[in-house]
Amino acid sequence: MLKTLSRPFMAKSSGDFARLGVLLALAGLILFGALRYDNFISPFNILSFLRYNSMFALIALGMAFVIITGGIDLSVGGVAAMASVVAAYLSPYGWFPGLAGGMVAGLIAGAINGLIITRMRIQPFIATLAMMLAAYGTALLLANNQSVSVSYDTGFTMIGQDDFLGFPIPAWIAALAYVLGWVFLERHPAGRHVLAIGDGEATANLMGLKVEKTLFAVYALSGLLAGLAGVILASQFGAGQPTEGVGWELFAIASVVVGGTLLTGGSGSVGATLAGALLLAMVFNVLNFENGLGWISLSAYWQSVIRGSFLLVVVVLQARLMKKTEA
Amino acid sequence: MLLSMQDISKAFSGVPALRSASLEIAAGEVMALVGQNGAGKSTLIKILTGAYQRDTGLIRFEGEDVVFATPGASQARGIATIYQEINLAPQRSVAENIYLAREPRTGLGLLDRRAMREGAASVLKTFNLDIDVDLPVGHFSAATRQMIAIARAVTQKARLVIMDEPTSSLDEREVAILFETIRTLKRNGVSVLFIGHRLDELYEICDCVTIMRDGQTVAHSAMADMPKMELVRHMLGKELAAFQAIARDSDDGEMKPVRLSVESAGSGVRVRDVSMSVREGEISGLAGLLGSGRTETARIIFGVDRMEKGAIRIDGKERRYSEPADAIADGIGLVSEDRKIDGIIPDMSIRENMTLALLPKLKKAGIVDRARQQEIVTRYIKALGVKCASPDQPIKELSGGNQQKVLLARWLCTDPRILIIDEPTRGIDIGAKAEILKLLRSLADEGLSVLMISSELEELLAAADRVTVLSDGRSVAVLNRNELSETALLSAMAHQVN
Known part of the structure; x- marks a missing residue:
């Protein structure tokens, strides 16, 4: 894993330091877990770690593109919840309608975000906050305020629960998304335009880039990936979950920022975002094992507190680093 | 004639910025565009590049009537602009900045990074600039960034390069390099529209000059036929x-x-x-x-x-x-040039605007002494002849002249x-x-x-x-x-x- 990730980290940019830090922290944490807990390196732990965290990795990928443009998408958790409900309702018609339905639901929400932000010139923060509420509301309305069982007869549950070549299907999906995301950002002109727009919208416009279209596409993509995460959620847990997804946006933002992407936009890396997502997930994996040892007992609420504090620390460190490089 | 703009008018919410302005540039010509602040130079340029749309008028470029809806459209047609605050993406590499929006692609539609690197290096070499094209543009000095912007224009096959006050942030040596670059462009048949106000520079590098004042074109001539005195007279005008x-x-x-x-x-x-x-x-x-x-x-x-x-x-x-x-x-008191930006606070009353600088002295037991404030305000309104309904009227409702009087009073009451x-x-x-x-x-x-x-x-x-x-x-x-x-x-x- 480390080897395949190492290439994008060679890029000559100010984020180098942060990216190296993420990899070191990730390696250190894995080593710590392997030495301290008996079953940490077991196939069961590794596979369930990948299966569960693929959803977050997908959302973090979409968030990375949004943050690179200098924006933010707070709606991803709500959109995933809504998509999980849509997918669950469509799952009796086959695995594909379930998959496609959830993704389209996410895409529509993302496209509406994009339209509001580019056409009506509303701050992304406000637009996506409103979408978060709207998406949760829609999910609860559709699901009549309870979880919606998926069909177990059409193969829909394969998406979240089965393996392919020994690895969970969600992990394959996330891996494919990350490879495509990396190629797009690093090697496709449109990906470079995303970076240039984050560097300065007015400048990008004067250079002849299609700023509005690109921003629209970025929010639509974030919605699409959140929809995909919602499909995996429904498939993995056997039900559409209108109340899931709370705090997912924070996890995604934290992953992106931990990966060295600047919240001010204009720089960022797909590989480092994956490393950031893995690092955060690993922190919780280690906490779970620690809980299992019985020395400490951390509730899910404490995990939220830790997650929030972690994000805050990273953002403060990032701001300090930036000041130093400017001086 | 490469470019001909005729009878261009433009108003912003009813206030005319351009009134029947015109501009003509021949191929391979370096044209100076001069005028005071607010003469309409930048509005004219923005209409040419498609950043603004004109209200009336005609633009012909290379013999065809054109309307540019966006800056991208004018670039595609061969008009490149080097703005004063050089518009490049600072965190992207030199090569990317040169090719942004027109990247060379491989058969798969992906970036042809080798072609970008080599193309960028070779075009920079024609301007005697040997730099690492993989470094972010933000690493380089203003002069180098300007060269990079010009190199970008050249690779766009620009027929006209617009330079908005290109020498404002350069030292003398860098200006010399820039002028050499302009001469290179000229030799290749590229026209340059040079917006500037340092007369010596204009006379050194420009062939012709167009002078604007109050949104109109007031003079147009060969640089050699326009004595400096005459040029300044046209610019400042006579009221x-x-x-x-x-x-x-x-x-x-x-x-x-x-x-x-x-x-x-x-x-x-x-x-x-x-x-x-x-x-x-x-x-x-x-x-x-x-x-x-x-x-x-x-x-x-x-x-x-x-x-x-x-x-x-x-x-x-x-x-x-x-x-x-x-x-x-x-x-010492300073009444600044732009009342709107660092002078008046539009929604606050005349009273408050006038006594802003004085507030610390007006305090009595920590709070503003209203009686003294009122007395001072009344005195100055009378002394300066400020025409207003009452001291509590928001300052934004006053005319420019009366606003200026209030600002004057603000400083005068500090003695x-x-x-x-x-x-x-x-x-x-x-x-x-x-x-x-x-x-x-x-x-x-x-x-x-x-x-x-x-x-x-x-x-x-x-x-x-x-x-x-x-x-x-x-x-x-x-x-x-x-x-x-x-x-x-x-x-x-x-x-x-x-």
């Missing part, structure tokens, strides 16, 4: 102002002691060597073209910008202010010894102009020293007792009352001795 001679006739002002003197002050590239003085009870004018360092000199005196060399004396004692608060405490006033009558109608100038005169008669920065000749001629002329950051002439004339001012500004 048939009904100013009476507001200045005093006698020379007794000269006998009064010097209150403020600036000796060989310098700061950065904008102020190189400025010496000037203001006597007690005198209106001392500071003149010069746009960019000559007038406002910057005022900023140094007032402690906004740091003085790097030279000395400032108040009543003979050397002073050096590190911030405006120190200058204010020493009895200053020296008042610096930058463009005192900008945006004020003609009747109010004379009134403001008369007001300044009567203040001077009461002993106030006024430093009046102005780009309007009539204003200087009418009100100033003495005028110091700046050119390119240096004080080049001091004209006393008896030497003041339009010709004398113009020739000093054009920096022609004799």
Whole structure:
């Protein structure tokens, strides 16, 4: 894993330091877990770690593109919840309608975000906050305020629960998304335009880039990936979950920022975002094992507190680093 | 003719910015576009590049009628613009910046990074620039970034390169490199539209000149047929102002002691060597073209910008202010050029706007002494003749002239010894102009020293007792009352001795 990730980290940019830090922290944490807990390196732990965290990795990928443009998408958790409900309702018609339905639901929400932000010139923060509420509301309305069982007869549950070549299907999906995301950002002109727009919208416009279209596409993509995460959620847990997804946006933002992407936009890396997502997930994996040892007992609420504090620390460190490089 | 813009008009919410302006550029020609602030230069350029849409008029480029809906469209057609604040993406590499929006692609539709790198390096080499094209643009100096922007224009196969004040942030050596680059462009048949205001540079590099004033094109000629004096006269124009001679006739002002003197002050590239003085009870004018360092000199005196060399004396004692608060405490006031930006607070009342600088002194037991505030405000409204419904009227409802009076009052009520006033009558109608100038005169008669920065000749001629002329950051002439004339001012500004 480390080897395949190492290439994008060679890029000559100010984020180098942060990216190296993420990899070191990730390696250190894995080593710590392997030495301290008996079953940490077991196939069961590794596979369930990948299966569960693929959803977050997908959302973090979409968030990375949004943050690179200098924006933010707070709606991803709500959109995933809504998509999980849509997918669950469509799952009796086959695995594909379930998959496609959830993704389209996410895409529509993302496209509406994009339209509001580019056409009506509303701050992304406000637009996506409103979408978060709207998406949760829609999910609860559709699901009549309870979880919606998926069909177990059409193969829909394969998406979240089965393996392919020994690895969970969600992990394959996330891996494919990350490879495509990396190629797009690093090697496709449109990906470079995303970076240039984050560097300065007015400048990008004067250079002849299609700023509005690109921003629209970025929010639509974030919605699409959140929809995909919602499909995996429904498939993995056997039900559409209108109340899931709370705090997912924070996890995604934290992953992106931990990966060295600047919240001010204009720089960022797909590989480092994956490393950031893995690092955060690993922190919780280690906490779970620690809980299992019985020395400490951390509730899910404490995990939220830790997650929030972690994000805050990273953002403060990032701001300090930036000041130093400017001086 | 490569480009022909005819009868271009444009208004912003009813206020005309361009009135039937025109511009013509031949292939391989370097055209200077000059004019004062607000003359309409940048509006004209933005219409040409598609950043704004014209209201009326015709644009022909390479013999075809064109309308550019976006900057991208004009670029695709061969018009490239190098903006003053160089528009490149600072975190992206040099090669990417050169090719952004027109990247070479491989068969798979992905970036052809080798072609980008090699193309960028080779085009930069034609401008004698050998830099690592993989480094982010933000690593390089302003001059290099400008070259990169020009290289970008060249790879776009631009037929016309627009340069908006390209030398404003360059030192002399860098200017020489830029001019060499412009000559290279010219040799390749590329036309350049050069917007600038340093006359020597214009005469060195440009073939022709188009002069704008008040949204109109007022002159167009070959550079060789346009003497400097004539050019400056066209730029500044003549307003048939009904100013009476507001200045005093006698020379007794000269006998009064010097209150403020600036000796060989310098700061950065904008102020190189400025010496000037203001006597007690005198209106001392500071003149010069746009960019000559007038406002910057005022900023140094007032402690906004740091003085790097030279000395400032108040009543003979050397002073050096590190911030405006120190200058204010020493009895200096500054009414700045742009009322809207750093002067008035639109929604606040006349009373509040007027006493803003005075508030700390108006405190009684920690709260504002309303009775004294009211008394001061009433006094100044009467003394300066501010036309308003009541002191509680929001200042934004007043006319420009009356707003200016309130700002004046703001400083006057702090009881200053020296008042610096930058463009005192900008945006004020003609009747109010004379009134403001008369007001300044009567203040001077009461002993106030006024430093009046102005780009309007009539204003200087009418009100100033003495005028110091700046050119390119240096004080080049001091004209006393008896030497003041339009010709004398113009020739000093054009920096022609004799």
